[in-house]
Amino acid sequence: MKPLLKYLLVISSIGFGSLTFFGFIAYQNSVSIGIYKQNEILAELSHQILITKPIITTQSTLKNWFKNNSFIPSSTFSLMLLDQNNTLIASVSGSKSKVDVDYFSKSSFFSLNTSETNFFINNNLRYIWHKDAVDGTPYTLFIIYASKPDEQSFYIEYMGVPLIISAVIAFWVSLWGALILSNLFKRIEDQKKQMEFQALHDTLTKLPNRALFSDRLNHAFAIAKRDGSSFSICMLDLNRFKEINDTLGHSYGDKLLVEVSKRLEHSVRECDTVSRFGGDEFAIIIRDADNTKTTLVAERISNALKNEYVIDDEKFNISGSLGITFYPLHGDNENDLLSYSDIAMYKAKKLNIDYVIYNNDDFEEKSNKSKEKGGSLSLFSDLKKAIELDQFKVHYQPKLDVKQGKITSVEALLRWIHPTKGNIPPDVFIILAEKTGVIRDITRLVIRKVLKDQQELKLNGIDIEIAINLSTHDIYSCEICDYLDELLLKYSANSNKIVLEVTESAKKLNTLETEKTLKQLSEMGFIISIDDFGTGYSSLSNLQDLSVKEIKIDRSFVDGMDENDKNARIVRSTIGLAHDLKIKVVAEGAESLKVINMLTSYGCDKIQGYAISKPLPLTDIIEFLSQRGEL
Structure with missing residues (x-):
């Protein structure tokens, strides 16, 4: 009512x-x-x-x-x-x-x-x-x-009329009293809502202010931790705003800020938050976003800001500089994420580019280095606990066999769901694991999970190759060979259905220890593959000496090759040379049908990427292959 x-x-x-x-x-x-x-x-x-x-x-x-x-x-x-x-x-x-x-x-x-x-x-x-x-x-x-x-x-004769008049008066007094009081209550309610709105929104642009931004950010933290998802924060600073504000006056500056606010809101989704911190500084929360989604939004914002502005018959152009950070990659609290976003934003200004994604090299620009070190130590402690408590999950990304036209193999990809920080990206904890030496424990954990899952796949009538990533730390000695041999026996697994992917690194691959390990693994029946090929310094002839049967072209060459002729030529040449040496080629990072068609025309053996499927849990990969009829 x-x-x-x-x-x-x-x-x-x-x-x-x-x-x-x-x-x-x-x-x-x-x-x-x-x-x-x-x-x-x-x-x-x-x-x-x-x-x-x-x-x-x-x-x-x-x-x-x-x-x-x-x-x-x-x-x-x-x-x-x-x-x-x-x-x-x-x-x-x-x-x-x-x-x-x-x-x-x-x-x-x-x-x-x-x-x-x-x-x-x-x-x-x-x-x-x-x-x-x-x-x-x-x-x-x-x-x-x-x-x-x-x-x-007598009562009716003498009192009836006065009573009727009194009744009418009482009715109208009650009615007007109700109307007056309801109007008063409505005004009080409206004033309360207005005060609440003013307390949480910028007076000029009506965008959320810093207080509401913090509240929305806490909400984003909670959802990301619950769902194991990620989100990004973009800090935006306008270029040439001060010049326009000083030249044309504050009224033009205010109108420009209002127009910028509208363009920003039109550039993001309803679930995202655009906030004005003050002056020409804005902050944006992009919910459930990875690197690709955030980059698309950043480009959309940059293009929207560059369009011509017309205010009171005055025409001018401005642009913006964006600094981007990700949760949980760059931090798990508001202060860290905003600080790192600021650093990235000023770097974008310095380089005169639209946006910069914060990276570890920017640590030097942060004043409080002790806090950063404390954060790394805290994550390392959590990483060791994660291994002990088995907080890791393995997802599988399909690989399309081009000649057969069906899925014949998958890659095992590790996922860490932190109990409080949510999903920790692999490029964060893998680097930390390699630096701290716990990468060997993680590798063994993954191998155990994969061989166990392989049994489950066989029970469902699925007998496909599974690729496991090995760190160069794992192949320094033949200990990994003994461990794999033990697990093959335990799970009754076939080594010829296991692909061992090793990241390319000339200095570490071309050693007597690694050569010996890789040759022994090959003799055991494992398929040796070099991951991220093209980013190191290995030659195809050297790889042939290491018993390598497969190379995986790095995604930096595959992604965007439909728009970059240089990358397309590199991919095509690599495929041709590899085939001449009887080495199969896998291309990762295929994000569009056009790229898949190009790779097929180049003779690529296998294709992997989101255009085919994202990484899936075991139950989902079974359902995915069942629906495709590739059991």
Whole structure:
């Protein structure tokens, strides 16, 4: 129910309730007062008549006085003269009298067994009689008043109209009272909402202010931790704003900020937050966003800001500099993420580019280095606990066999769901694991999970290759060979269905220890693949000496090759040379159908990327392959 109607009903109910209660009391009192008043008027009239009555000595004198009495003509009373036998001698009635004189004179309900003046009430009649005599002949004078059929007639006659007027007044007073109070309450409610809005929004642009931004950011933290998702923060500073503000005046500057705010809101989704911190500084929360999504939004914002502005017939152009950070990659609290976003934003200004994504090289520009070190130590401690408590999950990304036209293999990709920080990206914890030496424990954990999952896949009729990533730390010695041999026996697994991907690094691959390990793994039946090929310094001829059967072209060459001829030529040449050396080629990072078609035309053996499928948990990959009919 709307507040206005609610208040109206409440106040009206109070008004009518009060009117009913007090009206009832007034009614009862007025009946009593009315009856008393009737008697009082009757007695007063009798007194007036009797004290003005002249000395009457004859019957004719009595009748003349009786008929000429001035109290009667316009009254509600009647006068009667009865002889000693109670026979009517004469009568006169006022114009408003309701007494039936003939009926009254013949009635036997009254008694005159007294010689005194007396007052008598019978049913709806009130009368007074007075006995006297003239010429020795007794007579009785009656003064009579007849009410309406019920005793409350006097109340209705004298009090009915005032009560009706009072009821109408009470109704309108209640109604207007309800309207006034409801309007007052509405104003108070509106003022409260306005005060709340002003407390949480920028006065000029109506965008969320810093306080509301912090609240939304805390909400984003909670959702990301719950769902294991990520989000990004963009700090935006306008270029040339100060120049325009100083040259054209603050009114132009204010209008420009309002227009910028509109463009920013149109560039993001409804679930995202655009906030103004002050001046020409804005902050944006992009929910559930990875690097690709955030980059697209950043480009959309940059393009929107560069469009021409027309304010009061003045035309000008501005641009913006964006600094981007990600949760949980760059931090798990507001202070860190905003600080790093600021650093990236000023770097974008310095380089005169649209946006910069914060990276570890920018640590040098942060003043509080001890805090950063503390954050790394804290994450390292959590990483060791994650290994002990098995907080890692393995997802599988399909690889399309181009010749067969179906999925024949998948890559095992590790996911860390932190209990409080949510999803920690692999490029964060893998680097930390390699630096701290716990990468070997993580590798062994992944191998165990993959071989166990491979059993589950076989039970569902799926027998495909699974690629496992090995760090160069894992192949320094043949310990990994002994560990794999033990697990193959434990899980009854086939080594020829396991691809071991090793990141390319010339210095670490071209050593006696690594060469020996890779050759032994190859002899055990594992397929050796070089990951991120093209980013290191290995040559294809050297890889052939290492028993490598497959290379995976780095995504930096594949992604965007449909728009970059140089990358396309590198990919095509690499595929051709590899095939000449009997080495198969996998291309990762295929994000569009056009790229897949190009790779197919170049003769690429396998293609991996989001254009085919994102990494999926075990149950989902089983369903994915089942739906494709590739069991």
